[in-house]
Amino acid sequence: MNRMITGLFKTGTVLLLAIAVTGCVSQKKFDELKFAERNCNAERQRLAEQLANAKEQNGTLQDELNRLRANLADKDRTISALQQQISGAKEALSKMTNVYEKLATARIPSTQIQINLPPELDKALKDFASRHPDMVTYDSKRGLVKFSSDILFDLGSDKVKPKAQKSLAELAKILTGPSIKNFDVVVVGHTDNIPIVKPSTRAKHPTNWHLSVHRAIAVMEILKDNGVSPKILGVMGYGQYRPIASNDTPEGRAKNRRVEVYIVPKKIGSQAPVKTKTIKIEK
Numbered sequence: 090m091n092r093m094i095t096g097l098f099k100t101g102t103v104l105l106l107a108i109a110v111t112g113c114v115s116q117k118k119f120d121e122l123k124f125a126e127r128n129c130n131a132e133r134q135r136l137a138e139q140l141a142n143a144k145e146q147n148g149t150l151q152d153e154l155n156r157l158r159a160n161l162a163d164k165d166r167t168i169s170a171l172q173q174q175i176s177g178a179k180e181a182l183s184k185m186t187n188v189y190e191k192l193a194t195a196r197i198p199s200t201q202i203q204i205n206l207p208p209e210l211d212k213a214l215k216d217f218a219s220r221h222p223d224m225v226t227y228d229s230k231r232g233l234v235k236f237s238s239d240i241l242f243d244l245g246s247d248k249v250k251p252k253a254q255k256s257l258a259e260l261a262k263i264l265t266g267p268s269i270k271n272f273d274v275v276v277v278g279h280t281d282n283i284p285i286v287k288p289s290t291r292a293k294h295p296t297n298w299h300l301s302v303h304r305a306i307a308v309m310e311i312l313k314d315n316g317v318s319p320k321i322l323g324v325m326g327y328g329q330y331r332p333i334a335s336n337d338t339p340e341g342r343a344k345n346r347r348v349e350v351y352i353v354p355k356k357i358g359s360q361a362p363v364k365t366k367t368i369k370i371e372k
Contacts, residue, residue, distance in 0.1 A: 182295060204232035206352060210268040214352075217263060221256055232272075232353060234260065238280070238304065238346035245290040247303040254311055260350070261315035274312065275323045275351045278305035281342035282329040302326030308348050321355075 206214070211229050218227035224240045227233070241253045249257065264274055278301030285291050285300065294300035305324040313319050334341035 203230050204353065206232055206272075207268040210263070210266065210352070213263045213266070217260060220259075224253070224256055232351055234350040234352075236308075236348045236350070237343070238278075238348055239343055241308070241348055242304060245285065245287060245294070245300070247294065247300065247307045249307050249311060257308060257311045258315040261312045261317050264312065264352075265316045265318075269321070269352070271355055272352050273321045273323060273355055274317060275325060275353060276305045276309045276312070277324070277349045277351065278302055278308075278326040279331055279345060279347050279349070280329050281345045282332070282336040283342065296328065298326060298328035300326075301328045304348055308350070312350075 206229065214227050214234060215229065218225045218234070224236060226235045228235070236253070241249055243250070280297040280301050282297070285294055285297060294303055302324065303326075305326050309322050309324050313322060329336070329345070332341075332345045333347075334344040336342050336345060
């Protein structure tokens with residue numbers, strides 16, 4: 090653009106020199122030359138203004154480019170820091186999962202305590218199970234009320250279904266009577282061995298172990314909200330590691346997805362004596 094302005098200036102100068110050299114010219118020719126000179130000066134002024142505007146715009150764009158480069162550098166540093174945090178979290182989760190799996194696969198004792206529940210409590214639980222045969226089984230020797238997880242929850246969920254909430258509220262009424270005073274209530278979650286792969290589910294329950302515990306907590310919360318003292322409530326989760334059927338079939342996996350509610354004697358010394366005897370665990 091500088092060259093163009095210089096060229097126009099030179100053109101005007103040449104025209105004036107031509108007048109000086111040739112001497113007298115006609116008025117018409119003189120007017121034409123003056124008009125051409127004015128046009129050249131006007132064009133030069135216009136181009137000079139464009140040049141100034143272009144320089145200003147270039148400065149603005151350069152400032153914006155520098156700002157964007159600085160922001161990009163900040164984002165790169167943030168991404169790098171987040172990646173390091175994610176890597177650390179994954180490593181910690183892997184270590185915790187390994188510990189959980191070792192604990193879960195530890196040798197199970199070959200004996201267990203048979204519970205002799207008070208007759209009124211035992212009868213109430215038997216009546217409860219008989220009213221919900223499609224949902225509940227009751228083992229009076231073990232003080233065990235067992236729910237199918239498929240009845241309580243949708244697959245991959247720890248939100249108790251409305252129908253199951255009503256049944257748990259009914260169970261809670263039984264567990265608030267005077268006959269429960271010498272016992273604790275332990276809620277235990279179990280799953281099948283199918284890994285959790287859906288991203289939205291993994292975000293809430295990274296492993297089957299987590300899902301089993303979260304489901305046990307959900308059941309415990311309903312019992313507590315319906316009057317069972319939190320002082321006697323506890324939760325456990327075994328994930329896929331305590332199956333009661335083969336995981337090779339859909340029917341077996343359905344049996345393994347379960348929530349168990351155990352009614353167990355309080356620690357010795359904190360209660361009146363409770364009659365117990367040792368029996369073998371079913372393999």
